[in-house]
Amino acid sequence: MRGFGFTLVALGVLGFLAGIGMDTSVSGGIGAVNRVVNIGLLSQQTATLTVSSLLFMTGCILVGLAAVRDTIERLGTNWSAQSVRPAPLQPTTNPAQPPPTANRPDSVGWSTTKTCPKCYALSSAEAAQCTRCGREFEKVGEIVAGSRVHHLSFGAGTVQVVDGNTATVLFDGRDGSMPMNLDYLKMEPS
Structure with a gap:
């Protein structure tokens, strides 16, 4: 190509x-001096x-x-390595055993990660700064169900459920809740 x-x-x-x-x-004709x-x-x-x-x-x-x-x-090869995700766990048939949490990184032996809000690189959950751009991760209070949080694009909202590094948030003035990465949420001052 x-x-x-x-x-x-x-x-x-x-x-x-x-x-x-x-x-x-072209010439202007016989005896013509100018061209046309x-x-x-x-x-x-x-x-x-x-x-x-x-x-x-x-x-x-x-x-x-x-x-x-x-x-x-x-x-x-770098892109395909980042796109690998674990297969969902099969549902259990024992009613006494709680259902597995499919696709949670910590449920299949992966270490949890956090995403850099500046360059979107993945870093370990314990990292104090981004491994790619060096941006310091903010240390905020723990986000739990019922916490008031703020998102840069969606505004203020209330956390309904926290699951690993994801929180389901009901934003003020919006219909329905949305799953959000905890790295993009900030605790609102009480």
């Missing part, structure tokens, strides 16, 4: 130079410039897409 893109860019540049160099005038612009030749020059510009732009797009594809292939 990259080679074809460079070919189109080269053809576009050559076509543009050929279009600019086209003569669009020919509308037919002028429209041919315009068509040449338009086609060569389209070839040039298409070639640039193909070269850019090839660069993006190469970057995705180079980083592909």
Whole structure:
């Protein structure tokens, strides 16, 4: 794709130079000193410039897409490693045993993590600062059910349930509760 893109860019540049160099005038006749612009030749020059510009732009797009594809292939292993999630646990048939908490990181032996609000990198729950950008994590009081919290986009709300690193929050003036990452919630002063 990259080679074809460079070919189109080269053809576009050559076509543009050929279009600019086209003569669009004709002699004024026998004994005429001045030349006259020919509308037919002028429209041919315009068509040449338009086609060569389209070839040039298409070639640039193909070269850019090839660069993006190469970057995705180079980083592909890092992305796929972050997207691995545990399989949901099978429901238990014993009514005396409580149901498992599926997809909770701590329920399948994973360490809990927190997300950096600046660069969105994952760090361990015990980390005092982000492992990627170095931003200090805020140390706030523990968020529990019934706590009043504030979210930058959704405003104030009341925590209904806390499950691991996620809280279900009923925001003021909104219908229904929303699951939110605890890293994005701040305790409201009481």
